[in-house]
Amino acid sequence: MMRTRPLKVALLGCGVVGSEVARIMTTHADDLAARIGAPVELAGVAVRRPSKVREGIDPALITTDATALVKRGDIDVVVEVIGGIEPARGLITTAFEHGASVVSANKALLAQDGAALHAAAEANDKDLYYEAAVAGAIPLIRPLRESLAGDKVNRVLGIVNGTTNFILDKMDSTGAGYQEALDEATALGYAEADPTADVEGFDAAAKAAILAGIAFHTRVRLDDVYREGMTEVTAADFASAKEMGCTIKLLAICERAEDGQSVTARVHPAMIPLTHPLASVRGAYNAVFVESDASGQLMFYGPGAGGAPTASAVLGDLVAVCRNRLSGATGPGESAYAALPVSPMGDVVTRYHISLDVADKPGVLAQVATVFAEHGVSIDTVRQQGKDGEASLVVVTHRASDAALVGTVEALRKLDTVRGVASIMRVEGE
Amino acid sequence: MMRTRPLKVALLGCGVVGSEVARIMTTHADDLAARIGAPVELAGVAVRRPSKVREGIDPALITTDATALVKRGDIDVVVEVIGGIEPARGLITTAFEHGASVVSANKALLAQDGAALHAAAEANDKDLYYEAAVAGAIPLIRPLRESLAGDKVNRVLGIVNGTTNFILDKMDSTGAGYQEALDEATALGYAEADPTADVEGFDAAAKAAILAGIAFHTRVRLDDVYREGMTEVTAADFASAKEMGCTIKLLAICERAEDGQSVTARVHPAMIPLTHPLASVRGAYNAVFVESDASGQLMFYGPGAGGAPTASAVLGDLVAVCRNRLSGATGPGESAYAALPVSPMGDVVTRYHISLDVADKPGVLAQVATVFAEHGVSIDTVRQQGKDGEASLVVVTHRASDAALVGTVEALRKLDTVRGVASIMRVEGE
Numbered sequence: 001m002m003r004t005r006p007l008k009v010a011l012l013g014c015g016v017v018g019s020e021v022a023r024i025m026t027t028h029a030d031d032l033a034a035r036i037g038a039p040v041e042l043a044g045v046a047v048r049r050p051s052k053v054r055e056g057i058d059p060a061l062i063t064t065d066a067t068a069l070v071k072r073g074d075i076d077v078v079v080e081v082i083g084g085i086e087p088a089r090g091l092i093t094t095a096f097e098h099g100a101s102v103v104s105a106n107k108a109l110l111a112q113d114g115a116a117l118h119a120a121a122e123a124n125d126k127d128l129y130y131e132a133a134v135a136g137a138i139p140l141i142r143p144l145r146e147s148l149a150g151d152k153v154n155r156v157l158g159i160v161n162g163t164t165n166f167i168l169d170k171m172d173s174t175g176a177g178y179q180e181a182l183d184e185a186t187a188l189g190y191a192e193a194d195p196t197a198d199v200e201g202f203d204a205a206a207k208a209a210i211l212a213g214i215a216f217h218t219r220v221r222l223d224d225v226y227r228e229g230m231t232e233v234t235a236a237d238f239a240s241a242k243e244m245g246c247t248i249k250l251l252a253i254c255e256r257a258e259d260g261q262s263v264t265a266r267v268h269p270a271m272i273p274l275t276h277p278l279a280s281v282r283g284a285y286n287a288v289f290v291e292s293d294a295s296g297q298l299m300f301y302g303p304g305a306g307g308a309p310t311a312s313a314v315l316g317d318l319v320a321v322c323r324n325r326l327s328g329a330t331g332p333g334e335s336a337y338a339a340l341p342v343s344p345m346g347d348v349v350t351r352y353h354i355s356l357d358v359a360d361k362p363g364v365l366a367q368v369a370t371v372f373a374e375h376g377v378s379i380d381t382v383r384q385q386g387k388d389g390e391a392s393l394v395v396v397t398h399r400a401s402d403a404a405l406v407g408t409v410e411a412l413r414k415l416d417t418v419r420g421v422a423s424i425m426r427v428e429g430e
Numbered sequence: 431m432m433r434t435r436p437l438k439v440a441l442l443g444c445g446v447v448g449s450e451v452a453r454i455m456t457t458h459a460d461d462l463a464a465r466i467g468a469p470v471e472l473a474g475v476a477v478r479r480p481s482k483v484r485e486g487i488d489p490a491l492i493t494t495d496a497t498a499l500v501k502r503g504d505i506d507v508v509v510e511v512i513g514g515i516e517p518a519r520g521l522i523t524t525a526f527e528h529g530a531s532v533v534s535a536n537k538a539l540l541a542q543d544g545a546a547l548h549a550a551a552e553a554n555d556k557d558l559y560y561e562a563a564v565a566g567a568i569p570l571i572r573p574l575r576e577s578l579a580g581d582k583v584n585r586v587l588g589i590v591n592g593t594t595n596f597i598l599d600k601m602d603s604t605g606a607g608y609q610e611a612l613d614e615a616t617a618l619g620y621a622e623a624d625p626t627a628d629v630e631g632f633d634a635a636a637k638a639a640i641l642a643g644i645a646f647h648t649r650v651r652l653d654d655v656y657r658e659g660m661t662e663v664t665a666a667d668f669a670s671a672k673e674m675g676c677t678i679k680l681l682a683i684c685e686r687a688e689d690g691q692s693v694t695a696r697v698h699p700a701m702i703p704l705t706h707p708l709a710s711v712r713g714a715y716n717a718v719f720v721e722s723d724a725s726g727q728l729m730f731y732g733p734g735a736g737g738a739p740t741a742s743a744v745l746g747d748l749v750a751v752c753r754n755r756l757s758g759a760t761g762p763g764e765s766a767y768a769a770l771p772v773s774p775m776g777d778v779v780t781r782y783h784i785s786l787d788v789a790d791k792p793g794v795l796a797q798v799a800t801v802f803a804e805h806g807v808s809i810d811t812v813r814q815q816g817k818d819g820e821a822s823l824v825v826v827t828h829r830a831s832d833a834a835l836v837g838t839v840e841a842l843r844k845l846d847t848v849r850g851v852a853s854i855m856r857v858e859g860e
Contacts, residue, residue: 137725139577147569150745294742295567302728312724315580329759
């Protein structure tokens with residue numbers, strides 16, 4: 001079955017992930033050849049800094065001209081691990097036009113321009129695979145687009161950013177504040193010098209867009225994803241969460257509406273019960289829950305980032321794409337036939353945990369309860385604590401639309417007896 | 431892209447799983463057609479009892495002649511959910527010879543004759559898919575044979591039988607004995623009237639053979655799998671486990687030897703630390719840990735059995751096989767190129783927890799420790815409890831070959847001062 005002409009791979013980017021891809025392609029060459037049915041050969045490596053010493057890579061393969069590499073015409077598969085929008089987008093499109101299939105780990109690009117890239121792949125009858133774009137080594141894209149292809153996915157709920165999970169886990173376990181936990185994450189290499197993409201939820205939102213698109217067979221772009229970061233989560237929030245038997249996680253949540261006619265995608269910090277399997281996901285690990293009609297609840301767990309785990313996902317895709325080349329077929333392309341509308345955050349149905357600082361006098365609870373009732377939000381529990389003329393009121397609601405909850409909080413702020421809204425957090429995972 | 435001639439599916443077996451497959455094929459026909467690129471049509475359903483009323487299935491499709499159905503020549507995909515060796519094996523082979531691809535949920539058959547079935551598929555250039563054979567809806571086969579195709583899997587460690595996990599979980603949480611917990615499992619429908627296949631580990635051993643074969647690219651047959659059931663696990667064992675910060679699970683463990691030159695596969699009850707993610711897998715759920723060179727530790731979790739979850743896995747395979755038919759390609763076949771020897775249980779390296787009833791007199795511990803030393807087994811901890819001339823000694827060993835551990839226990843039994851070996855259990859998951 002083995003053919004001898006090797007499949008040629010062009011590697012775009014040779015940083016943490018790219019260097020691992022090159023290393024494994026060399027050290028595991030025999031295994032890869034056996035699994036593909038033909039040898040694979042690294043035909044070129046495009047980098048920005050050609051002078052850097054790259055152990056195990058033939059210097060003759062290094063080039064700074066990525067465009068010329070993808071235009072060579074003899075490349076079977078382009079592996080794009082540069083990241084960012086340009087030049088990655090242009091290079092991928094050029095690769096398709098010059099006969100190559102593409103394996104990418106580029107979540108930002110796929111979340112922004114996935115539809116156009118898929119169209120370019122299809123127009124050229126080529127593959128676009130990107131398992132590494134979401135949750136590192138954890139198989140998620142393939143299970144969603146293949147294993148669950150005969151099922152109806154209703155919900156994807158996950159921890160898809162390791163940096164923020166590390167920080168939140170640290171805050172939970174040590175009582176540290178956000179800044180202290182972030183400093184530790186930075187010192188240990190879990191957070192970048194500029195942590196914005198992680199802590200403001202941009203990274204998780206890109207992954208949510210990709211997951212929602214595949215899960216619901218609907219185009220979901222980054223702009224469709226509601227996003228709140230986790231920089232304002234406090235030690236006091238964790239204390240409140242503990243009192244409720246919960247912890248706090250930054251969650252990516254993609255849901256089909258109950259009537260099945262629309263979907264939502266969002267990223268925000270949320271309280272989840274300690275009994276929920278996601279509550280025990282520690283450190284920089286990722287985990288994703290998928291709920292479907294027939295399969296019920298599935299969970300996928302593993303390292304969500306890092307050079308070697310991401311390379312594992314890239315190489316799994318590389319093997320699949322190479323097999324497809326040999327058989328003259330392509331794998332599943334974009335599936336967006338359902339074309340469901342993506343509803344705004346206001347339509348999401350969820351629960352709120354609200355801490356209010358209130359005047360410690362009779363009638364306050366009645367006033368507050370009236371505001372909830374006027375907005376059609378049903379209260380699950382209320383806890384009052386009073387001290388020295390000041391009091392706090394902790395309200396946990398039943399499920400209501402996010403719009404109704406936002407309206408309730410706005411009206412509460414206007415009450416004379418409400419001195420301030422100390423914190424608002426959604427409650428998920430029940 | 432949609433073609434109008436439907437793909438024809440023959441369903442063999444219409445029990446708990448088959449009826450769900452038929453139901454979803456009907457209710458989700460439009461989604462399946464969109465995802466495949468062509469409609470799929472139920473062309474025939476082979477059953478043993480044709481008189482039984484089957485809601486939602488056209489009676490004209492029902493037949494008792496499964497052989498004639500698979501020989502029709504116009505069938506694209508045969509879905510085999512009969513189970514057992516014959517007639518399933520003959521029907522699958524006949525299906526390949528008559529131009530059909532096959533989706534099967536038959537773990538027993540695949541563990542026994544997987545190589546021959548794969549060869550028949552390959553000889554006829556057809557697909558053989560069987561995600562549903564291991565751990566119900568949990569995607570495991572596809573992640574192992576595709577997502578991790580560029581990685582080197584070193585270990586698969588899992589709870590792959592829901593019945594025994596339900597029983598062990600019940601014993602752990604309520605202190606019940608084995609028989610009491612089994613009775614409850616039977617009453618709730620989690621255990622069959624004859625629970626032998628589950629409680630004696632045959633079902634888990636078949637799954638271990640399949641997983642080991644795929645993970646290590648090596649043929650592993652059911653006979654290669656060491657197997658111990660869980661009928662002799664006692665409430666006292668759970669008490670011992672608790673003292674060690676452990677619980678007890680029936681585990682399927684497939685390992686590559688440290689030198690990489692051989693593999694082992696085994697099923698037995700074992701203590702695992704409460705901090706291990708598998709320890710918190712409750713009820714009839716399944717979960718599988720996969721450890722690989724590059725990806726690190728991944729875990730897959732979900733319902734391991736039941737009509738709808740198993741049907742979800744069958745339908746995911748059905749979509750993949752139909753897509754392959756349309757593109758004129760086949761998916762990955764058997765990958766057994768590594769052909770590593772499967773070592774016997776004696777070569778497995780593990781730890782033991784041993785409870786001994788001993789005479790309460792000086793020098794007993796020295797005698798016992800000497801026996802361990804003579805067999806090259808290093809002791810991690812010893813705990814002694816004495817009362818009324820009787821004493822018990824609980825020894826936990828460091829890692830040693832199973833052969834050395836078995837030899838140690840045999841020698842201990844021969845000591846005059848050892849009245850009996852109360853229990854022996856392996857310790858895993860560290």
